[in-house]
Every structure is written in structure tokens, then in C-alpha cells.
Amino acid sequence: MTRALLILVLATLGIAVAFLVFPGIDRAVEAALLVGPDGRFLLEGVGWPRAINATVPWLIAALAVGLGLLGACRLLERPVGGIGWRQIGYILAVFVIGPGLLVNTLLKDHLGRARPRDVQASEEQATFTPPFMPSTACETNCSFPSGDASAAFAFIAVALVAPRRWRRVGVAGAVALGSFYGAIRMLQGAHYLSDVIFAGLLVALVAAGLHVLVFREDAAKPGGRASSRTT
DSSP: OHHHHHHHHHHHHHHHHHHHHOTHHHHHHIIIIIBOTTSSBTTTTOHHHHHHHTTHHHHHHHHHHHHHHHHHHHHTTOOSTTOOHHHHHHHHHHHIIIIIIIIIIIITTTSOOOOHHHHHHOTTTSOOOOTTOOOSSOOSSOSSSOHHHHHHHTTHHHHHTSOHHHHHHHHHHHHHHHHHHHHHHHHTTSOOHHHHHHHHHHHHHHHHHHHHHHTHHHHHSTTOSOOOOOO
């Protein structure tokens, strides 16, 4: 996991530099894939994507119920899949720190990046800014990064404490889920490509970093890797 964390750090830095040096990437993707002949975003104003957006809180609620049931099983000394208090605490910490504090509280509410549809509507009032660059174009609940996508990407944490044989499939599933929600939001004009990419990278960094901290004792045991056994 330490190696994965290092790769994630380098990838995040490299991709951030790419978007800062070539800020037109976001606008090029928007023009090529997201906007129709009429100049509107392909899913802007469409009803069913909003219904999909509304499922994000239900995903979080389902996770909370699942963690509660796992905690109850642990209290009854019948842990499921080797999931104990450390694993439950780790998952909660990833969701609170990643989507909760880092994405939605620190970045979305303070960097001020205007959403694509607002920039398209009036570039005089809402100017385009690259990711990570502070702006006054948006006051609150702004574009960077994608909150919905970050919540879905955070299910990486669940995958990382699953039985080892399911972890790669679980991580791939979390990445696919986050990408799906991110794509829907992009097609609605709510986010740029970089909003979604960095939602995934930042949450993955939180998940990998906390995994190293929480399970470092397991990783130091003979045989090497962090275990998901009950503790």
C-alpha cells in the first residue's frame, strides 16, 4: 500500500501540472463530448440524471446501515469477513476526511471555481479557471472537485478492507461507480473533467494514506501486507 500511495502522489502531481500547463483540456473535452449542436450540455435540464444524482445520499445511507450491522456482528463476536472496529473506523474516516472535509468543505467552498454551465451562460460573470486555482467566480458549492463523484470513489475504502481476493474487483467497481456519477455530472454541465479526475485521485490518496497509518502494524508482521482480520 505504501507503493500505491507513492504512485498516487506522483500521478496526482503530474496530472495537476498537466491541467495547469494546458488548462484548455477541460474546455476541449466539453466542446467535443459534452455539448450538443444547440450549444447546451447534453443532459442539461433532463429529468432522469437528476434522479441518479439523488441516489448518492442513499448510497451513503446504505453504507451507514451496513457498517452498523457489521458493528453489531462484531459486538456479538460473529464478525463478517474479518471486519472489526479498525476496519469500520477506517471506512468512516475515509468518507469523513475525503468527500466530507477535503472535497466538500475545504476545496468546493473555498476555491470558487465556477461550474461549466455557469461559465457557458456568461463568461463575464463566471470566468473559467483551471483546477486548484483560487477564484471568486463562485461563492459556495462550487465546481472543483465533484462532490457526488468523490462520495462514490470513496467506496475504495470498502474494497481495501474486503477479503483479499475481492479487493481488486472492489477497487475497480468503486472507480467505475465514481466515474459513472462524474460522467453524469459532466453531461449536465455541473463539472469539468478535471473536477471528476481529482475527486477520484484525492479520495484515493486519503484512502491509501489512512490505510498505511491504520494498518501499518499488520503490514509490519511476517508475511508483509496489511490484514483485514478483526481487531
